[in-house]
Amino acid sequence: MSSKSYDVVVIGGGVIGSAVAYWLAAEPAFAGRRVLVVERDSSYQECSTGRSAGAIRQQFSTRENIEISLFGAQFIKNVGDWLAVDGEAPALSFRENGFLFLASAEGWPILEANHRLQKDLGADNALLPAPALKERLPWLEVEDLAGGCLGLSMEGWLDPFSLLQGFRRKARALGADYVEDTVVGVSVENGRATGVTLASGETIAAGWVVNAAGPRSRDIAAMAGLALPVAPRKRQVFVFDCKTHIPTMPLVIDPSGLYFRPEGAGYICGIAPKEGEPDPDSLDLEVDWTPFEEILWPGLAARVPAFESIKPTGAWAGHYSVCLLDHNAVLGPHPELPNFLFANGFSGHGLQQSPAVGRGIMELIVHDGWRSLDLSRFGYERILRNEPVLERNVV
Template sequence: MATYDAVIIGGAIVGSSVAYYLREEGFSGSIALIDRDPQFARAATTLSCASIRQQFSIPENIRLSQFTLGLFRRLKEEFGPDADIGFRENGYLILSSDEGLPVLKANHVAQQAEGADIVIEDAETLVRRFPWLSPEGIVAGAFGRSGEGWFDAHAYLQIFRRALRTKNIDFVNAAVTGIEREGNRVSAVLLDNGERLESGAIVNAAGPNAGKVSAMAGIALPVEPRKRSVFVFEARDKFSDMPLIVDPSGIYVRPEGAVYITGGAEQEEGEAAADPEDFEPDWPLFEETIWPVIATRVPAFEAIKATRAWAGHYDYNTLDQNAVIGPHSDVQNFIFANGFSGHGLQQAPAVGRAIAELIVHGGYRTIDCSAFGYERIAAGRPYRELNVI
């Protein structure tokens, strides 16, 4: 039996960020970082599209991503001269039909209030900016002129993991099978290798598995895995100025080196939780739904060649598609960093800092994450993010 001051369940980007910022905030206690997939072959972190945006509908989400953007700007300063994630700052272009225009404009007001470099342009202006774009069915779009784009998720995670090797963190390769609870405190984590880790605090950073981990402590958390397929295709035309385009249908496309990636055809309404073992791409989505949409939006994509695909899982918050951050209302030493619903990769450093501040200082100092607290979950009171991609 081992005893730790903090046990973090989930060692991908969210859990690694929590561990990193605990040390940065001066936490001197012992830390265990648990992950059942040490190669991160099935992690939401490494199977994501690795993008960052400020185009959210609520200010707290904008601030979380702006924190990470600031980290990107000073990456070499913080992690050393070799720290490079290949950040491609081509922006997001979120397109709108006439029906969706009021929401696009309302979101833009929130983004402007937070200083995001987003402009709304009508269809004619967008076509002048991007001559390869078809305006069919759209009236306007919100374009991120700076501070948005994509990056290398593997490099991003490894930068944090390497940094942790110098910070006296115990890496534990195992699956969590149980959590012991004594009244209003969790006291230990049980592992599939037979070990029992006593802990002063437990941080749930288990990604798509977070709902099951919470249930082990007798705590309800509406987070479940939802499968998302990503398709890679080749096209004759190369558009170096292409942002990540989000069609009004929700389907997205963006460049990735010499190829393109696309996805977003899943329908959330009525969608069931994914089988945790199902990582097979849903090819019919590409053939029947995605290709017609992207060929309409970018006519050059009428002739393309699909080459490969992969699937990963979102940690989907069924209540409001927003993160759950901070302690449980009653079990104060059980702390959530969950439910990001597709934007956890870009917000992980900010959440890591927030959780670390909470543990070390007893409250938030950099970004107030109170709006994401568990109290709204317990009350069934959604705080809904409208820009879920």
């Protein structure tokens, strides 16, 4: 059994963990210190990042979520400024087609309030009543809608795996170490995390431990004796073709919870279980076509008449790390273990939030506090107080 020592050990090398490693390695005030990322599968075949829908939006109802994604959009649009290695920037294939949140008459006042906050913070979107929406997007069925909010810039989708690899490649180029192994223990002494034990038998001493383990983050927290209300939930993405070409389609969020968007020459879609419906903890990746046939296809055809004639062509499953309190991230230290940092529970928003969250976790470690954005509202203390941060725009 061998032992090594690092200033920071990051558990999980997906997009969040690799973003943390990048920002640490790039920070001048961290120079001369060492960061290690422990990733259980360096092929990332089952990683949540690569199995996501790859979306970024500012259309949230919570100030901090909007600010996080505004920075994320600037990061993605100018990714070469941060992540280029030897002059080569990651090819993210960012499609800036926008998000379209649709609302019924009942949901319209909420959409209006969200729109006002988003605009006040610098988001670029337009609130469109149903007639204006129909004029702009004639392929869309709007008879049951009051209207929608359409992102005009800084929203869309990208290649999630390319962003992950971009963070990882740059972090390594700046001196971060990666090891393929599984954390099986977190050592705690005198109110501090002191290191981790790996499945290989190696022990790693650490000045800081960052939990970025995605759908397995609850297990990592338990190793440190901490309770984390974050659960792994399976989410499925279905791929289909349509005979009718539909131009300039954004990512559409239906009031039913159904979403769809273009993907190459075809389209993808999905839906999360409604509140009260079965949504068990799961690390399973098997695809069940029942939701597509019974829920998604009828919903697609009702919203886009051209989608009555479609052909399913594929599907995949991935995992959300769902914060059971409020579907918002859990960020920062546990009050009883101040050098054990959470970066967990993104509930499907991890990809778009990774640039700002990685930077913020770096600031906690290096500068002893949030600097660029105050994300303290997402701290662990709200869990102890049972005070959820309400986010109305959960997808």
